[in-house]
Amino acid sequence: MKFNTALCFVISGTCFLLLIKHNTSFLNTLFKLLTILFGAYAIVSFSQDVFHWSAGIDQLFVADYNSNAQKLPFPGRMSPSTSLCFGLLAISFLGIDSKERAYRNIAQYLLHTITLIAFISFVGYLFKVPFTFKFSFFSTMALNTACAFLLLSIVGSLINYDLGFTDLFTGKGIGNIVARKLFPGMIISLIVLGYISIELQRKNYITAEFGIILSTISFSIIGLFLIRNTLKEMNRLDLKRTEAENETRLLNKNLEDIIKQRTIDLEHSNDRFIKIFNSNPTCIAITRLDNGEYTDVNPALLKMLKYSRGEIIGHTASELSIISAEYRQFMVDSLNKNGLMRDADVVLKDKNNHDRHCILSAEMLENDGHKYLMSFVYDITDIKIVENNLKDTKKKLEILTDKLTNQNKQLLNFAHITSHNLRSPVSNLSLLVQFYKESTSEKEKDELWGSFETVVGHLTGTLDELLETLNIQEDTAKESQNLSFEKTFNAIKEILIGQIIDTKAVITTDFSKATHIFYPKVYLESIMLNLISNAIKYRSPGRPPEIVIASDNINGQITLSVQDNGLGIDMDKHGENLFGLRKTFHRNADAKGLGLFITKTQIEAMDGEISAQSTVGDGTSFNIIFNKMVG
Secondary structure, X not given: OOHHHHHHHHHHHXXXXXXXXXXXXXXXXXXXXHHHHHHHHHHHHHHHHHHOOOOOOOOOOOOOHHHHHOOOOOOOOOOHHHHHHHHHHHHHHHHOOOOOXXXXXXXXXXXXXXXXXHXXXXXHHHHOOOOOHHHHHHHOOOHHHHHHHHHHHHHHHOOOOOOOOHHHHHOOOHHHHHHXXXXXXXXXXXXXXXXXXXXXXXXXXXXXHHHHHHHHHHHHHHHHHHHHHHHHHHHHHHHHHHHHHHHHHHHHHHHHHHHHHHHHHHHHHHHHHHHHHHHOOOEEEEEEOOOOEEEEEOHHHHHHHOOOHHHHOOOEOOOOOOOOHHHHHHHHHHHHHHOEEEEEEEEEEOOOOOEEEXXXXXXXXXXXXXXXXXXXXXXXXXXXHHHHHHHHHHHHHHHHHHHHHHHHHHHHHHXXXXXXXXXXXXXXXXXXXXXXXXXXXXXXXHHHHHHHHHHHHHHHHHHHHHHHHHHHHHOOOOOEEEEEHHHHXXXXXXHOHHHHHHHOOEEEEEOOOOOEEEEEHXXXXXXXXXXXXXXXXXXXXXXXXXXXXXEEEEOOEEEEEEEOOOOOOOHHHHHHHOOOOOOOOOOOOOOOOOHHHXXXXXXXXXXXXXXXXXXXXXXXXXEEXXXXXXX
16 A cells, blocks of 8 residues: 555544544534545546646655656556545545535445445455456555445445435335345355356356356346345235234224223213312313313302303403413413423412412313313412411511621620720729728828729710710611712711811712612711721821722612721731720820721611721721612
8 A cells, every 4th residue: 555545544534533523613624624635635646647747746755665666657656546536535525414415415426436446446356357448547456445445435424324325225114124135145146156257267167158157047046045035034024014903903993992982981971070070179160272262160260260150151361361361371382392280370360350379280181173271270369378477477577586686796795895894994993992991191082082083084985985885776766868978978078178188188989889878867977977087097197098989789788988098907916806995006196996886886786787908008998788778
């Protein structure tokens, strides 16, 4: 086999694998490129033999030293029949999986042509019969090349097994069975008889004329045996078919007898069905499937819908507004798919336009060539009312539980603050009282009395702060208003205008995503005032304050963020105490540790939350989520 031939077989084999599995655009492109590549090479090679020219491709990759040594013409060139087959193979690959049946048909017959050329070459080698000059295109194909083409073309034709001659052997009809029985034996017998005849003639045992007569007679005898075996198989299949037809006739007769008996039984049971239908407490309706008209309803349904029989028979549910036309169509579509519908929730309207919550089951029936819909309706309106009441009660209990949990949390927090912030002043007072009792000097008593006033002043301030916190936590019913963020900010800006000018603070706002909020005015002003004044108070000494305030609406929740470029807070160290009472984190004379505590208390009193992110030296960002708000 020449190198070019082997290379084309490798590429064509790769193309065949891609043909089967080119399920991505990349593989599809690669398949087409490789197919065009080896196809173009084969066509150019074939044209060299037809038009007697040289394209310089015969020894492009590897030199054919064997042909050069023997001084054979056209060294390295594949045979004309080989290049022709490769060209036909490339064309068939391009059309074999086309959406157009005509292109696939052409591809199938091109594969059959390759099979024929390869088979002729194979038989020529098998019989050792040289071809005449007229068939020189086929005589030079190597035996291994012919076998490869024979295998590749037959396997390729199986992709479209229903086209061309392949359909003769892959179909399921009687003729296909005959073809599969006769063809293998016929081919084998022809090859064997031909080989024997040629060998006998070569050894001069018989003449050519006698060889033809002998082959004809032998093939006729073998053909008779093949036909006889095929007929036996066909007769066996025909016998099975006859037996199946007889069994079918018997089954049909039994079925007719059963139907007749069932008809008699139905006639006897019709009266019982009517009694059950009319006395059943379940609501039952029978409607035509094509137009939805009621053909029969039982008294239970009439009682539920408050219609008389004359008002409902001959009308559709959508005409009477019992159900919508869209839901009726949905029922029909569901029944066409499954033949039945089970336990569907539906709301029906009675004559007084009152809702009736029901469970609907339906089944399709046929009678006298017409299709009907039998519906079973279970009224669960009372159950739904109880369920809704339970849901409302459960929701109220959940809200009350959340509120009580929050209040309990606030009370625990207040108790902790109270015990922490009052312990030190009370302890100091106890010591001062003891010192006062033990003192004997009037001057010392006067000094102690002055200390009494100082400690009592601090204690009074702490109690005032705690009482303010209690007032915020308890006064959750403070009147809410539809407030504008922009107007609230402008009011705060007027209050802080002196500090803004003095510090050259730059404040940027964006309230476009949430312009308004339903909230207590006093709380919103206090929250905004505390956060903005803190941003100015704890500014970085090396730069003017830059404050960014923005509102947003996230899934119905109004949020507010206040970001500054101030000193920042070490969150790892002070994060847990950031909103604590009298907690300060910078050496500022005005710092009291009260503003953030009051802000957090006000926000949580309205079921909101506040959080902070901060980096020392870069600034702080406060983020508020307002609950129970409407933007």
